[in-house]
Amino acid sequence: MKDVIISDLSQCQPVHRLDRDYRHGTWRLIDYETEEFAGTMIYSGPSMDSEPLTLPLNCDGYHAIYVGVHYPGQFGDAHVRLRLTDDPAYTLVRAETQSGKDLSGIPPELRWSHTTKSFSDYQVSEAFWKVADLTGANLIISRFNEGGRGGSYGEMYSSLVYVRLVPLSEAEMNEYRQELPRRDTKRLIAMNDAGIFSELRTKEDIWAQFEPYRDSDVDIMLWATFKGENCTYRSRIGRALTDSNNPFDRFAAHERWDVTLKKLEEQGIDFMTEVAQAAHALGIRIFPSLRLQGPKAVPLEMEKGSFYERHPEFRCKDKHGRGIAHLSLAFPEVRRLWISLLCEALEYGFDGVHVIFCRSQPFVLYETPVIQRFREEYGEDPRECPDDDPRFWRVLSTFVTQFARELKAAVDTMSKKMGRKLEIAYNITSTMESRLRAPGIDPASRPEVVGGTGKYNLSEVMQSNMVWGVDVEALVKEGLVDYLMPHPTFAMNAAEWIQPMVDLIKNTPVKLYPDLYPRRQPPAASLYSAQTLYELGCDGLTLWDTYSRVFRISEWAMMKRLGHQDALKYWREDGKGDEYFRVLNFKWIGDRSGDPRYYQTNG
Template identity: 30%
Template sequence: MHLPAVLLLSAVAATPAQIANPGFEMIADGDAPAAWTPAPGHQPAALTTEAPRSGERAACIVGDGQPRAWRQTLAQPATRVYTASGWFRARGLRLGPRDYARFYFHILYKDRPYSDATQIYRDIPAGTYDWTRFSVRLVPQTQWPIDQIWVTVAAQASAGTLDFDDLELGPATALGGTLSMEWANGLKPRILADMTQATPREALSPRLRRGHWKVIDYAAGNIEGKMVWASEETGAPPLTIPLNATGWHAVYLGLADPASLGCRVLARLTRDRAYVPRTRARGALEEVLFRVDDLTGQSLHIAQQPDGMRADAGLAYVKLVPLTPEEVARVRADRAETAHRRLVATIDGFSYIYSRRPTTEEDLLLETETYRDSDFGTLILQMSGADMVNYPSSIGEMHGQDLDDFARQGDRYYAEAIRELAAKKINPTKTLIEGAHRVGMQVHVSVRTAAWVHTEPLSDFFGSRFYDQHPEWRCRDRDGTVVARMSFAVPEVRAHLVSVLREAVSFGADGANILFARGVPVILYEKPFLDLFQQRYQEDALKLPETDPRIRELRAELLTQFLREVRQMLDEEAARRGDGKRLALSIFCLANEADNLEYGLDIRHWSREKLVDLVLPYLGAGGSKARAYDLAFFREVCAPAGIPVKPTLVAWSTPDLDDMMHRAVELYDAGADGLTIWDANSGADRGDRWAVTSRLGHIEDVRRLAEEGAPMPPVLRFGRLGDLRVDGRYSQNWGF
C-alpha cells in the first residue's frame, strides 16, 4: 500500500507559531498577563517587577507548595519542528520529591483525541542562579497537521521563587535530516507501507514460520499497511523492497516492535557492500533515518542479524522524502567539508565478533559502513589484546582455537567465527582497514599494552603463550608480587609488540596506536628494571621511596625508547610502500600530566621529540587519579608541535545524550581539537543516539543540540494489529 501523505497539506496552516506577550509586559483584566491563563489544575502564577531580564516585568512562581502556572494556546500553527526557549531565574528554589518546575508543551493535532497529543518538556533546575536560557526542541508527529500548541511554564516548589521572561518559539535549525520534517518536502513524502511487495515473496508467511517473515496487517496514525516481522529464532532471509525512485531522497524506516520484544533491522541499498543496523522501537512504530542518497536504480534490502546474538526484526513502512536541488547541494557540500571529520572511533577487535559471529566480508564490513557520511575521520582498530589477534599470525595468536568448552557463549562465537574466516582466507583486521578507507577514514591499528592474561575462569581463553613462556619478564610489585603484565623494561617484550604492530600495519593501515590507557603500569620493580636502575644509579630501587624521581625518569626513558622503536618500524614500513606518506603514531594516555608521569608516560617529551602524531587522553583509566581532563596541559605541550589532542568519551558509559552533548561542548571550549568516542559503534544502531554521536564534529550544531536537547525519533502507537484494535481503553493483554 503506497500512501503519498499529501493529504496533510490541505490542513497545514501557513501561519508560523508565535508566542503573544512573551515578556509579560501587557496586562489584561485582573492583573493577569495578556494572552496567558492558569493551566488546569494550577493556581495562577504571578508577575514581578524586580530586575526582569528585559522590559518592566517578568512572570514569577513562588514556592508555596501549590501548583502554579501560566499557559498560552497557539492556534493552527504551521506543522514543522520548532525550537522553544525562555529565560529563567531561580532564587532558593527547592523542589521536593513530588515537586517540579517545567517548560512544558502540548502539541494537539487536528481531529485527533488528546491521547494522541505529543508532550515535550524541559525540566528547570532547582537552586539559585541568575537569568539562564533553557531551550527544548518540539518534534510533532508527521502524519497529522498541528491544531494547537499549548505553551506552559508550571512549577510546584516547596520554597524559593522561579522567574521567567522572554519566551520564544520558532522554526528549528535543520540538523542533518534526522527528522523528516527538516526537509522542504518533509510533509510530502511517499510512504511504502505494504511490505508484501518485497521479494522473494516465498519468504513471506501469514503465520510464524521458521525461515519466513510474518506479515501483519496494521494501522498507526493515518498509515495502514502490512508489516513484516521475524523473531530472533526465525532465521528469515533478506528481503528486497523496490523503491522505484530517482534522484536524491532521505530514506526513513518505520521500525516495528508491536509486542515490546525489541527490534533490530539491517538495511542497505543495492550498491552498498554491507548492511547497517537500525534498532529500538519501544513497543511501537519508530521512524528513524536510514540514509540520504541518490536512489536512482536502487532498491532497499533488509535483513535480520544472521548469526551470533540475534534479535527480533520488524519493518512497517519506508518513507521517501525527495530533496530539493538546494538541499542536495547542501548535503554534498557538508559531506565534502573535511573540517567536520574531527572524530576518532575505536573498535576493540573482539566485541563485534563476540556478539555477531561474522563469517563473511559483508558481515564484517557492517562495523565500518556505519561511519559512512559521519564526522568520524580516524579509526583506532585493535586486534583484540596485546598479542591476541583475530587472524592467522606467526607472531600473535588466535584465542580459543584449542578449546572445546567456553566460559561465555560469545567467546565460542568469537573462536568459531575467526576459525571460519581464516578458512575462507578472510582477515578481519585487513577487511576493516579496507572498509574504513572506503568510507573515508584513516586507520591506526592498536595494541593493548597490558592485555596478556585474564582472571579465572577466562584464563584458558585469554591467556598469551608469550606471557606463559616468559615468567621472568613479568612485572613485579615492590614486595615481589607478580603483576599480570609484561615488562617494557625488557627489550624482547617491546620487540614482540613492535612485531605484532608491524604485521598489522602491513595490511594497509595508516599508522599505529599504543593503548596505554588500558592497563598501566607496564614497568614496576621486576629484575630487568632493578638491574637497569642499579647499573644507572648504583642504588637499589627497592630501598628508595616510590616517589624518587629517578624511578619515574627511568620508566619514562624506557617507554620513550619503545615509542622510538615503533616510530622506526613505521618509517621502515613507509619506505617499503614508497608513496612518500608518513605513517602516524597515536597514543591513548591518561587524563593529566601527573597521572601520566606516574607510569612513565612523558607526553611533554614525546611532543618535543615529535614521536607522536595524535594524542588521545582517556579519563577514568585504572590506576589514574584525575577527575577531569587537564586540556590546558595537553594544549601547552602538544599545540606547539602541531599535535591534535582529542579527549575520549566512552559511548556505553554516557547513555544520556544531553550529558554527552554538554560534555562535548565543555571539551571543545577547553581546547579539544576533536573527540574520541570509545566503542563508538555501541549504540550506533539507535537512531536518536547516532543522530548526535555521528555529528559531534559539527561544533556549532552540538552547541545548539546541547541547549535544545537531542532530537527524538517520532513514535507512533499502533491502533490496529491484524483485526484487533489495540488502542482502546482496555488492554487485550490484561488477561495474561
C-alpha cells in the first residue's frame, strides 16, 4: 500500500475562499516543488480573516496522518488548525523549534534527536499528527482570525503545504491498538496554564484545549484557575474581573479574561461548566489549580479591589518590616481566602484541587505571628538570626502545614457533599540546585547560592522545600496529599536527589509524579526521560505547561503515550517515533529558487 500525498491544496473547498493574490477573506495559493513532489500550498496572514477550508481526503480505513507546514522565518512562528470531519474540535499545530535549553537533562547520545529538528524558511516541516479512520472523512483547515490582547494567534501567519496519508497494515493496526490507553497506563498528569484563555471565543475553542488528550494516557488535568486572587471565571469570592484598559493592571493589559468570558456568555456558555464537561467527556479528571501569587512587579502591580489591596496587614514582610508582594499563610484570613476559592471551583464538578508550591514564594515570612511563635519556641527574635537558620524554616512550616490541614478538611467536607472522593495535588520544588543550574543561569550570580551561612544543602529535595516552609514529610505522614509533583525534573540528574522522595512515599497512598523536563522533547528523548524516572521508582509523570507541548504534534504523539511504562524499553529499542518528524527542502517556492544561498538575503 502506497502513501497518499495530497500536495495540490487548490482542491480545497469552497473555491471562492482561494486566491492567487491577497484578497480579504481568502487563503493565498502558492506553487512549490520539494525534493520529492510538487504542489500548491495555502497561506493566510494577519487581518485576512480567512474562512475555513475543506480538503477532500478520498481515503478509506485507518491511516497515519502527517502534515507539512511552512514556517516563515522572517515573521517567527505560525499556526494552523486542523480537524477531521467528525472531530469535536480542532487541533492547533505550531512550529516545533528547538533551543539550547531543550538539551538540558538529555544525555549526549540523544542530542541528535534535537538537532535534526532544525529547519528554515526555505524548507517545509512534516510532522506526524495521529492515526484515524478516514472513511468518509475530510480535513477542515482553519486559523485564528481574532485573538486576545496578549501574544495573539491572530497576528500569526498560517499555512498548509501538503498532507501525507500512510495506510496501516493489519500488523500496524495491532501495534496501534497496543498504544491506546488502558486503565493501567493512565499515569500522566497534564497542566494547562491560564495564558491561553485570551484566545478562547467559542465552545469549540474550549473543547480544543482537550482534543489533543483524546486516546492519551492523561488521567488528570490541572486547570489553571487562580493566579492569586485573579480568577478565570465569575467568582463570588475572588477579585472581580476588570474590563478596564488600565495599562498598569496586568489582567487588563493582557490575559484579558473578561473579554473571553463575555464572548462565551453571549453564546450562553458558562466557561467552568463547559471546561468540566469537556474533560469528563474524554475520561479525564480535572483539578482547579491555585498559584499563591501576589501582584506582579512594578509598574504592573495594580489590582484594584483585591483582598491584597484592602488588607495590607496580611502581607508578607521582610526582616525590616517592609511589605512583600504576597499574602501570608500565617494569617487565618488568608488561608480561608485560598481554600474558599478552591472549594468554589469544586462546585462546578471538578475532581480535586491543585496548589503550586514551586512558584510564588514566599508563602510566609517575618510576620507578627511568625515572630511570636519563634520567640515562644526559641526565646529569640528570628529577624536577628541568619536567613538560613533551620529553626526559622521549621516555624514557617507550621503555618504552611496548617494551611494544608485546613485545605484537607475542606476538601473532605466537599467530598461528602458531592458524594465522591476528591483528591489533592501539590507541585513542590525538586531541588533548589536544579533550578539555579537551569540553562542560561549562572549560579554564582544568585543570592541563594552566594549568600547565607551554608547550613543547608541546595541539592537536597526536602530542604529545598523546607526553606519556603513546605514540610514535604509532614504532608505525606499526615495524609494531606494524594499526588506529589517535584518541579522541574530532568531525568539525567534525577537520581542525584529523588530517592528520598521515593522512600518517603513507600507504603503510603501518595503517588510521586515528577514534572518531566525539558518541556520540548522529541520521541527518543522523552522515551529516555520517562523510562529513567519510572526505573527510579516514580509512579507517573507530570507535564507542566502541557498546552505548549500539545501543539508540537510529532512530540506530543509520543509524549501522550508515556504512561505505557512496560512498553518504553521496547519502543526505545525499535526507535519508535524517530520517523514522526522530517524536513524537506524546497527546490523552488513561489517565484524563486529554494537554494538557501539565495533564498532570502535582505536581512
